[in-house]
Amino acid sequence: MAYVADHRGITAVAGGARVEDYFALLKPRVMSLVVFTALVGLLLAPGGVNPVIGFIAILCIAVGAGASGALNMWYDADIDALMSRTANRPIPAGRIERDHALALGLVLSVFSVVLLGLATNWLAAGLLAFTIFFYAVIYTMWLKRATPQNIVIGGAAGSFPPMIGWAAVTGTIGLEACVLFLIIFLWTPPHFWALALYKQGDYAAAGIPMLPNVAGEKATKVQILLYSLVLVATSLLPSVMGFSGGIYAVAAGVTGLSFIFLAWRLFRAREDVPMRKAARSLFTYSLSYLFIIFLAFVTDHLARVSGWA
């Protein structure tokens, strides 16, 4: 790896890494989504949890997610350097040495798993360890460079946090937690393929076999539409199965229809510029979508528990 100097002319080799650079290794934006979905799993779980233990559980899940982000950046430094979206990450930008990212990832992995086990239970800790392993080894080291289905299978890593939150409270894996897992799992492909559609050049330059580069735009748009339909149908399962009420059903229905509309608009877009614009809209909307339905899940649950709904 060639080290380049940062804006102050200081390289990672010279020991010039800043605290913010180490924090960036933890992928804070991904971490915030993980914290939110894990918190939803924790709040929905029956029985409740001591607030201090709940806080420590969420902290461990966040740090575990950050650790897998650092391991991902350690392994992917070569391809990150080739993509505009990732070229400014701390390692390709020359602000942190690769070995430091590996050390940080391993240390935080061990600490987060052990602390979660001590604070809650070893099922939750085991799930967190498996999630880190799945993201860092199965997805990053294997699937990402091997198959266009990389993010379909790899998406499981991002789907575990609500299940871990649930397990931290109950010591079990409930049906509700499995539904939350399934919603994130089905959300991941349309979310990332929309990104891959408007960042195709990046992935092609790095040699990553994303679906648009391998199967073409048309096939990707069909897959996005199909996954969107299955996702929205699955998002209504909690209401059908009776563990969420009207608030959730309305939120999931309305936001789901918007999701399908954007996926349909992307499917219909033929020209390059409108297609990229539609892909970008779907990508941006998908983030809000996940946030809204998980928030609706909690609101609905709290309303029912307190007798408002």
Added chain:
Amino acid sequence: MMAGQLDKDAELIARRKRRSVALALALGALVVIFYVLTIVKMGPGIFERPL
């Protein structure tokens, strides 16, 4: 040239100091977490032991 080098050295030292402070805070937080977790896990009974 000389001033530029001194400037760079000062920046390096400042960054090293900030990294050390961040590490100290993280370790301190870990100590607090283990302490609070121990109290919470042992429950209110911890205050009822004979002295």
